[in-house]
Amino acid sequence: METFRPGPLLRPAAWVQVLVDAPARERTYTYRLADGMTAAGGDVVCVPFGSQLVGGIVLGCLDQLPTGLDPGRLKTVESVVGTGLFAPGFWPLLVRVADYYLVPLARVLETALPPGILSRARRRVRLVADAAPMAQWGLSAAAKSAFDFLRSQAHADFSWRFCVQRLSGGVSSLRELQARRLLESYYVFGETARPRTQQFVVLAGAGADLCGRSAAVVQCLRRLGGEVSVEQLLAEARTTRALLQKLDAGGHVRIYERQILRLAAPTASADAPKLLTDAQKQVLDRLQGATPGPVLLEGVTGSGKTEVYLQAIAPVLDRGESALVLVPEIGLTPQLTDRFAARFGARVRVYHSALSEGERFDCWRQMLTGEAQVVVGTRSAVFAPLPKLGLIVLDEEHDGSYKQDRPAPCYHARTVALWRGELAGCPVLLGSATPDLESFDRATAGRYLHLEMPERVAGRPLPAVEVVDMREELNRGNFTPFSATLQRAVAEMHGAGRQGILFINRRGYSTFVLCRNCGETLRCPHCAVSLTYHRLEAGDHLRCHYCNHGAPQPRACPHCTSPNLRYFGAGTQRIAAQLSEQFPTLRVLRFDRDTTARKDAHRQILEQFGRGEADVLVGTQMLTKGLDLPQVTLVGILAADGLLNLPDFRASERAFQLLTQVAGRAGRGSEPGRVILQTYAPEHPVVEAASTHDFRRYAAAELTQRRALGYPPFVQLVALQLSAAEQQSVVESAEALARRLDGSADFEGRLLGPAPCTVERVAGRYRWQLLIKNPNGEAGRASLRALLTQFVPCAGVTVAVDVDPLRLL
Ligand SMILES: Nc1ncnc2c1ncn2[C@@H]1O[C@H](COP(=O)(O)OP(=O)(O)OP(=O)(O)O)[C@@H](O)[C@H]1O
Numbered sequence: 001m002e003t004f005r006p007g008p009l010l011r012p013a014a015w016v017q018v019l020v021d022a023p024a025r026e027r028t029y030t031y032r033l034a035d036g037m038t039a040a041g042g043d044v045v046c047v048p049f050g051s052q053l054v055g056g057i058v059l060g061c062l063d064q065l066p067t068g069l070d071p072g073r074l075k076t077v078e079s080v081v082g083t084g085l086f087a088p089g090f091w092p093l094l095v096r097v098a099d100y101y102l103v104p105l106a107r108v109l110e111t112a113l114p115p116g117i118l119s120r121a122r123r124r125v126r127l128v129a130d131a132a133p134m135a136q137w138g139l140s141a142a143a144k145s146a147f148d149f150l151r152s153q154a155h156a157d158f159s160w161r162f163c164v165q166r167l168s169g170g171v172s173s174l175r176e177l178q179a180r181r182l183l184e185s186y187y188v189f190g191e192t193a194r195p196r197t198q199q200f201v202v203l204a205g206a207g208a209d210l211c212g213r214s215a216a217v218v219q220c221l222r223r224l225g226g227e228v229s230v231e232q233l234l235a236e237a238r239t240t241r242a243l244l245q246k247l248d249a250g251g252h253v254r255i256y257e258r259q260i261l262r263l264a265a266p267t268a269s270a271d272a273p274k275l276l277t278d279a280q281k282q283v284l285d286r287l288q289g290a291t292p293g294p295v296l297l298e299g300v301t302g303s304g305k306t307e308v309y310l311q312a313i314a315p316v317l318d319r320g321e322s323a324l325v326l327v328p329e330i331g332l333t334p335q336l337t338d339r340f341a342a343r344f345g346a347r348v349r350v351y352h353s354a355l356s357e358g359e360r361f362d363c364w365r366q367m368l369t370g371e372a373q374v375v376v377g378t379r380s381a382v383f384a385p386l387p388k389l390g391l392i393v394l395d396e397e398h399d400g401s402y403k404q405d406r407p408a409p410c411y412h413a414r415t416v417a418l419w420r421g422e423l424a425g426c427p428v429l430l431g432s433a434t435p436d437l438e439s440f441d442r443a444t445a446g447r448y449l450h451l452e453m454p455e456r457v458a459g460r461p462l463p464a465v466e467v468v469d470m471r472e473e474l475n476r477g478n479f480t481p482f483s484a485t486l487q488r489a490v491a492e493m494h495g496a497g498r499q500g501i502l503f504i505n506r507r508g509y510s511t512f513v514l515c516r517n518c519g520e521t522l523r524c525p526h527c528a529v530s531l532t533y534h535r536l537e538a539g540d541h542l543r544c545h546y547c548n549h550g551a552p553q554p555r556a557c558p559h560c561t562s563p564n565l566r567y568f569g570a571g572t573q574r575i576a577a578q579l580s581e582q583f584p585t586l587r588v589l590r591f592d593r594d595t596t597a598r599k600d601a602h603r604q605i606l607e608q609f610g611r612g613e614a615d616v617l618v619g620t621q622m623l624t625k626g627l628d629l630p631q632v633t634l635v636g637i638l639a640a641d642g643l644l645n646l647p648d649f650r651a652s653e654r655a656f657q658l659l660t661q662v663a664g665r666a667g668r669g670s671e672p673g674r675v676i677l678q679t680y681a682p683e684h685p686v687v688e689a690a691s692t693h694d695f696r697r698y699a700a701a702e703l704t705q706r707r708a709l710g711y712p713p714f715v716q717l718v719a720l721q722l723s724a725a726e727q728q729s730v731v732e733s734a735e736a737l738a739r740r741l742d743g744s745a746d747f748e749g750r751l752l753g754p755a756p757c758t759v760e761r762v763a764g765r766y767r768w769q770l771l772i773k774n775p776n777g778e779a780g781r782a783s784l785r786a787l788l789t790q791f792v793p794c795a796g797v798t799v800a801v802d803v804d805p806l807r808l809l
């Protein structure tokens with residue numbers, strides 16, 4: 001792990017560490033700075049790499065060379081191109097992320113920046129307008145002639161590539177002119193690039209006098225509607241570009257360029273601010289009157305938090321500042337983005353890692369120029385380079401998808417957002433009906449401004465929750481996944497022409513496949529878990545939910561060849577099928593990872609349901625996240641128990657959040673809602689708290705327990721995960737690391753493990769874990785950083801660090 005000295009320097013440094021823009025495995029290199037050259041972290045530089053000059057980003061300056069580097073062999077930075085990749089104040093944020101999460105700065109940059117940003121940026125040079133006349137004295141002949149040529153041109157701005165290829169002396173002339181400050185080089189991030197266009201071809205003449213292939217092509221074009229892209233016509237008519245050009249020259253068709261807008265702002269019909277409820281108004285007033293800082297908005301489901309966000313953002317934009325809105329998952333973004341787009345129009349952009357490279361790049365550029373003023377995005381959008389940030393909103397701030405599991409840095413977008421707010425001096429609004437216990441603890445301790453909206457808008461009641469004891473159902477001989485209460489409720493709902501949601505804590509058709517003859521389950525060959533059965537149109541299929549390994553469903557047991565296989569558990573697919581069986585007239589729609597894999601499928605399914613084209617939506621976790629469907633009156637929770645018994649100290653916190661959020665989808669319109677919660681453990685405290693919507697009581701009990709056991713938020717956890725293809729070397733390394741940690745005063749007695757992860761083998765690699773409790777904050781992290789830098793694991797073993805892990809593996 002490197003140590004960097006970021007930021008501007010008091011005394012010029014001699015070396016810099018640069019993240020080069022090259023498709024190499026190792027991308028961080030040390031370069032020498034020429035005399036008089038200065039650079040700071042975040043600067044874009046041009047450096048020699050192999051036989052080429054490439055772009056790079058300065059990670060930090062060094063006034064001492066790391067041991068083992070021979071200064072004589074280091075290459076020199078070719079030029080410092082300047083800043084411009086980042087908004088002001090952005091760089092210190094990246095440095096802080098690297099520091100806190102114990103990862104090299106280069107990894108943070110790779111996460112924060114859109115991929116390929118430097119190679120998409122283009123290097124240019126321009127004449128220095130007020131260059132000293134003396135600077136020309138003593139130029140070499142080649143450089144002099146290059147300079148005269150450039151000055152004779154009508155403009156004073158050229159692409160680097162053009163200069164290298166066309167000027168006498170090429171690169172060396174350019175360097176000479178730059179050294180004399182006659183010429184300066186810079187990067188542009190696409191603004192001089194031509195708008196992306198695509199060639200189209202349109203039918204121009206009747207094509208009557210044509211014959212043979214020409215006639216066939218024209219006929220094909222007519223069949224396709226008379227106007228298609230050149231690409232499409234080439235493919236459909238199996239013809240050549242040359243023939244199309246000939247037809248164009250003959251006036252039979254016209255080829256033209258059509259501009260393709262890569263990133264259209266989301267479109268939606270305009271939307272006016274709502275008249276605020278008293279609770280909303282109070283919250284906004286307090287928000288606007290407060291000094292900038294973290295704010296926790298604890299508002300029950302359906303209390304109208306989104307409207308608060310929208311009206312908090314409006315004055316920010318009016319001041320010419322920008323706003324960043326983070327949402328947990330893209331699954332919930334269509335609805336939410338639409339609301340933002342409807343309110344703020346073309347100033348809104350969507351930014352998340354599922355966009356294409358080009359889309360992310362375009363969006364990044366528009367953020368830097370201020371064209372994008374509101375960015376709605378998922379986790380990685382916390383790095384969106386919005387200048388003049390006036391407000392950050394994190395919706396559903398408790399959501400686990402704000403935490404990155406891998407690759408490093410394992411950052412939490414909420415943590416990073418709080419730092420960003422601090423650096424930008426703006427409020428960070430954390431909203432949730434079920435706040436994260438850490439946020440809640442800080443808010444009640446007065447470290448955050450704590451605002452509340454304890455009621456739903458328009459006096460709508462929270463839905464009544466009925467807990468159904470599934471053990472009694474079994475006693476009564478009901479072996480279906482639907483209790484009698486739920487069956488009656490579904491029938492009633494259906495009769496009244498309303499809609500419902502059934503929530504299952506799983507996906508797939510059934511969880512696992514077991515051989516009735518030998519008792520073996522069908523397992524993933526790479527991971528220590530059973531495969532999940534999926535029923536597909538193309539045929540039945542098994543899939544591993546850890547490594548995504550897929551296999552067709554075997555006809556017989558691979559262990560004993562018995563054909564007697566049995567399917568256990570109940571996934572979304574099976575529930576949907578059983579529901580249709582019991583209620584033949586019920587139209588059932590599935591909403592899970594399988595049915596939403598296609599681009600835009602989220603939106604399509606939700607819109608379909610919203611239009612009333614289905615009566616029941618059967619789905620998983622994804623249903624819980626902020627869906628606002630006013631027609632839904634019934635929510636059924638089929639198997640709450642799977643949630644309650646996970647081997648993780650956060651299991652009950654997560655269960656409470658999930659149950660409350662799912663229940664919160666009911667009764668958001670004018671009709672009151674009803675929730676049926678099925679469980680085998682009705683007396684479980686989480687079930688009790690969720691059924692009374694009592695977050696406060698639950699939080700108090702849970703926090704007391706966490707304090708007693710020494711768990712977050714009262715102590716920091718750091719997980720170290722070691723993995724390798726060989727079990728032996730993982731175990732040895734984990735034990736060696738544990739001995740080191742035990743010997744350190746900071747962690748003595750606060751080490752859990754080493755132990756194999758719950759699933760020891762994933763994708764062919766063995767995984768062991770060490771869990772450290774760090775009560776000493778930064779001091780503890782510093783000694784951990786030092787210890788990890790020195791630790792050398794066995795060959796082939798990688799060590800991943802997860803600071804504040806959310807899931808214990
Ligand atoms: N001031 C208002 N007047 C009328 N309707 C409102 C008002 N504010 C919000 N609503 C409506 O109330 C419903 C719930 O609001 P919203 O979706 O923002 O709730 P929420 O607090 O985000 O809930 P959740 O935590 O469940 O996502 C929405 O349909 C919204 O349009």
Ligand SMILES: [Zn+2]
Binds near residue numbers: 517518519520557560
């Ligand atoms: Zn068998």
Ligand SMILES: [Zn+2]
Binds near residue numbers: 526548
């Ligand atoms: Zn697997």
